[in-house]
Amino acid sequence: MLYVEKLYEQLGREKVTQQESELKKHSKDESIHEAVTPDVVCFPESKKDIQMILRIASKYQIAVTAYGAGSGLEGQAIPVQKGISLDFRNMNQILDFSPEDMRITVQPGLMKSELNQFVRQQGLFFAGGPDYDATIGGMAATNASGTRAVRYGVMRDQLLDLEVVLADGMTFHTGTKAKKSSSGYHLTSLFAGSEGTLGIITEITLKLYGIPEYSTVARCTFETPELCAIAAQTIQLKGIPVMRMELIDSVSIGIINEQCGLDFPVNHSLFLEFAGPKNTVAEEVKLASEIMHELGCEDWAAASDPIEKEKLWEARVKLAVSFQHLKELKEIGGDVCVPISQLPKLVSFTRHSMDTSGLKGAIWGHIGDGNFHTSIMFNPNADGEQALAEQTNDAIVKLAIESGGTCTGEHGVGLGKKKFQEAEHGTALEMMRRTKQLYDSKGILNPGKIFS
């Protein structure tokens, strides 16, 4: 292909490859969406390289799909129109670090774990993103979040500034290094979560937080998901700044016990983490315990010792992998987010749907945010089972949107949530389309994502 020749010519052989193994690696992410191999993979080392790649892609009308760690859950990195996969592995530098301002500027390919390793020496940590590892660029592009969002907010909330390159090579910064601004339109938030469809992020300036000196983990159970929701609401109303607050439904606890040989009380369970100065944490735990007991919780347990903490949090950690040994099964992951008051309805509906469909599945959620996850398991070789799993997931999403919620709390739209965009956004979707057109008139940036 002529454009590939141009890429070799302009970037040199070490930044461009068509090796089969690389093409295959860049054809997929962690989702069940169908793999598509790109024509070529580029490994830019600078903004200039990216401008060059986009110039060539623009000229030849070639799709460009950004690729971080391939850890996405909705197919954002799959190059559905082939073309160029833009891999950031060689753009993983720390560009500027200001510990006194609790701020750092990095390239998009840096892994969250590498970032935390680097800033830890200054008593700082990066609070955004999911619990597993990913690139900072991927997290920004999908507006990722995880268990700590209840305290620190989502990825969008961590961003002070982005440097972006548009399809036509135009390059700019969306923000400043100040903590807040009311100047101009807030383009930072527009790019956060745009999944590489509006521009390519080349630099990211992030907020950091002080590592809490002390933490305590607690667990308790309730008879109903409703009581769990009320408990979570009360914690928030009281202004206890929990670090994490997670729900696991009773059936899922049973599954974890069975799969992992544990003996957690089989009931709807809340898992909490408190973190901060030692004495403050002690007061928060005391107050939370009082609140939970007043609401009729059972099995309250709290731990501050590292090993004890890990044991208590084990159910939450094991949940994600509790089905992984079932090699013959695949998973559809749900990720809706609703007002907390609507969560019990979603939990009941989902458990009932799974029960009646006969599919195995787990239910858990970042209950403080109303973010509700499901793993629905299916056997891809069993007739109709995948369709049944998809129908079940679709019905959950439909109910979430009808309940004032969103089809995705943190995974993003990618390929999997495209079909819900109309239902969720209505007329706003038309403005989103026009925005896409404004930023990427040729439609070369991650085509086929977010919009059909």
Next chain:
Amino acid sequence: MLYVEKLYEQLGREKVTQQESELKKHSKDESIHEAVTPDVVCFPESKKDIQMILRIASKYQIAVTAYGAGSGLEGQAIPVQKGISLDFRNMNQILDFSPEDMRITVQPGLMKSELNQFVRQQGLFFAGGPDYDATIGGMAATNASGTRAVRYGVMRDQLLDLEVVLADGMTFHTGTKAKKSSSGYHLTSLFAGSEGTLGIITEITLKLYGIPEYSTVARCTFETPELCAIAAQTIQLKGIPVMRMELIDSVSIGIINEQCGLDFPVNHSLFLEFAGPKNTVAEEVKLASEIMHELGCEDWAAASDPIEKEKLWEARVKLAVSFQHLKELKEIGGDVCVPISQLPKLVSFTRHSMDTSGLKGAIWGHIGDGNFHTSIMFNPNADGEQALAEQTNDAIVKLAIESGGTCTGEHGVGLGKKKFQEAEHGTALEMMRRTKQLYDSKGILNPGKIFS
């Protein structure tokens, strides 16, 4: 004028006026920017009324400038191209209240004080916006914030959903009622701070917070602004969730003492507020006191009794009005925001500039956010004094932008900060212009604001 006739015809006489007193009222805000009377003032009562007004304005190419409480500080509500002033005083209803989800949906004309009055009965409060009263719509449109932003974030962070009407009548919601979402482009943040230049906000869904059960106020002083900045950084690094953290420079303290008959220690002063469950607050105050004393603070004082608290915070409150008795003087208000590490440089530079210019002035800041305010006083009848005050303010803004900051932390761009948009945003300004063009191709929405 024909279009005014159409307005009378379509909306009725009670929603449209050309009374001199109303035209005059809608010609200005709290800034020093020159007043311009609109041709007509409309008082819509519904989204339908607004769609009707915009249809007429669009047809006749008439400027439409939204007006809340007229409390803006950069001229956003001044109808510089005359036309229609859109007053929201009859759109001040509460549409939906979900205390269990700590969420409320209101019309834009509701005052912050009315909102807080309403939700207080449920133990809730609205944490956004400035310290003085304003409409929720005005706060959203300018991305306002104030002393509590250090804990709760700015106005943009309080918004879950907006309903907006574009110039062509297209109407949509930008978000959902869920606390977080990764679905679609984040139009909520685009409209927050767009100052009525992209569309007219007709409904606002906000986060609420639990009223802290207890609070303590503290004050201490340091020899230099640098030490104040280090103290603020340390508080944040330790993860103490201060409710407010304010800086007043020593000269300003002297002015307050003199003007208001007080005897605060004349030194660079930090004012802090801690709020939450009683025992947690006690622990936070203890820790903060230790930190401040380790850094060599003087004059540490703390109070939890309501009257004592008020006395301690009095200097901060009085600062804003300390020059108001000087009837012959006018004020230029500064509002830059920089990384905290850059704040001492700004303080020194500003004080030096005021000293050498001979202008009176106060310096204070929301130090936790690096938001730095100045009041530069001038006599409008004294030859060249206004120009000197403006030059001084311009030099501060220039230094703030060069220091990685922004020309406005919370007041917005309006008329006053237009001249700094190019310096602050560079190439991004071009994308902002194109965004404006996309949303309002006829340029009828608050023309002359943000952009020239």
